[in-house]
Amino acid sequence: MGGGAGVKAFRALTATAAVLDRPDIDTDQMVPKQFLKRIERTGYGEFLFHDWKKDPAFELNRPEYAGARILLAGPNFGCGSSREHAAWALEDYGFEVIVAPSFGDIFFTNAVQIGLVPITLPAPELKRLIESVVGGGELTVDLEAQTIADSAGGVVSFEMDAFVRHCLLNGLDTIARTLQREAEIAAFEARFPSPVETTAL
């Protein structure tokens, strides 16, 4: 379970990169609503881009992207619904890293929670990476060095919030981390009694 125990740590990865260079891909496209009725946490990979995948020309159906573990995507990737199922589906499908010029805020947080690495890269640099893998190709993502290298030797650096990077590198259980602050939480509760009581309604 993301956020809890068992988040995978990520250091570096060399793998095939797939390109899905469309802007504003919403989480409804990643996992359509009918699959949100499941109460399981696993097995969402087969539903990833369910409707789009029916089109033989859809990018992820290309043979050169088979086995891709890195996804290069357009701006505002993962906008819309908060469904964490979208991040679960990308991870279950096999992706470990998503690179985009920007991400939907909630999707970004959800991805970090489960150890799916979201990397923000300015559009011009991302375009160059995309050109290097169109038709099939590998990239090497190094989270410690904060670099992405193509197979021709080109290297680009990326920025990432230090705390987010720390969580991803170590696969942190963020709930356990918060629970270490138990004394402070209890002190806060004593000082600011809650304004509502749902159980008394």
Next chain:
Amino acid sequence: MVHEDPGEPALLYVDLHLIHEVTTPQAFDGLRLSGRGVRRPDLTIATMDHNVPTTEGPIHDPLARAQLDALRANCAEFGVPLYATGSGREGIVHVIGPELGLTQPGMTIVCGDSHTSTHGAFGALAFGVGTSEVEHVLATQCLPRPRPKTMRILYTGDLPFGVTPKDVILGTIGKVGVDGGVGHVLEYAGEAIRALSMEGRMTICNMSIEAGARAGMVAPDETTFEYLENRPAAPRGADWERALERWRELSTDADAVFDREVEIDVAELEPQITWGTNPGMVAPVGGVVPDPADVADDDERAALERALSYMALEPGTQLVDIPLDRVFIGSCTNSRIEDLRAAAAVVAGRRVHPRVRAMVVPGSAGVKLQAEKEGLDHVFEQAGFEWRRAGCSMCIGMNPDVLGPGERCASTTNRNFEGRQGRGGRTHLVSPPMAAAAAIAGHFVDVREWAGVRA
């Protein structure tokens, strides 16, 4: 705020945690797996909204039934109060929070739903989270959060006749873009916002996420306090007076500096209609479907072509000439009593176009009851609308209320994404009066031109 270290996200205390059936089963499983409990069931409240049927009778979908059963079992196991279907207090989570007076100024409110931004209308910091963070809040009542950037949208001028808060927010998203608010919390400010009811402010804050912002807020004022007074969870007596004192201090400082400022003159706004596959693809009612040939940027042009292909629209088509198959009035954006009154005023004495199937889904059991007291159900039914039970319904289409492939719908909801209301369905987002008028005409109309209509 419970704790803050430099270089790390602040640990926020969550004053109210709203939960529903769809984004919580895996969070409760996570608690069981790690042997953790719910820290504050008394600050947590559950309802059934996303996949409940809006017709009477049993739930036929076994997956939906299993998910609702799971919520019931989880709430019982962990002591979380649940407003189940039939309790009289059920409804869309973002409608019942304010309705019960649970949503109050200055609170931090989270929910596993992106439209949690709705509660920002009360001057609360309210935002949507994923299931991992639902588990985090259940276990700790806290959430680590980095400090967001701030953006103020200042609305000047007076809202013209026939132009609603829905048009204000659609026009705003059209201007700033669907990623304009990414990384920011929005403040909606200005005289035009002050003049709005709480319902109108909720409509605007609701769609903050459609502009990319996780949260949007309006500073609380007398309108806020008047709305809250005497609601079931609102403070009473001396507590109420103390709360008012506290709430009156929650306005933004006059000299506050924002990371970004945008100004919009609402006097210039017209009723809005989306023509594409995200809420930023929007135009005034007098406009036309845009032409990809006019777009210079390759990526933007490709996105526009894809949207028009999905929507089956030709460039240059007048928006008012677009024929409709379905009309949906409902959702956490536009299913409150004022929305239903505005729509009913348009349909009163008229008939739904024979080609159109039209439906009204009140936001909560409470809204439904109030509407029925006012006779709005009869107005809708006599006009040929279906009058349904409360829920999210065709905004997300997890229950049997869905569009068929190719069906075109005028909808008061918040998302026109591909397949949102049903696979292959085509959604146009509009205000309640615009949706109501479209149901009668069978195509979009400029509701301002309908004589006798007080939109």
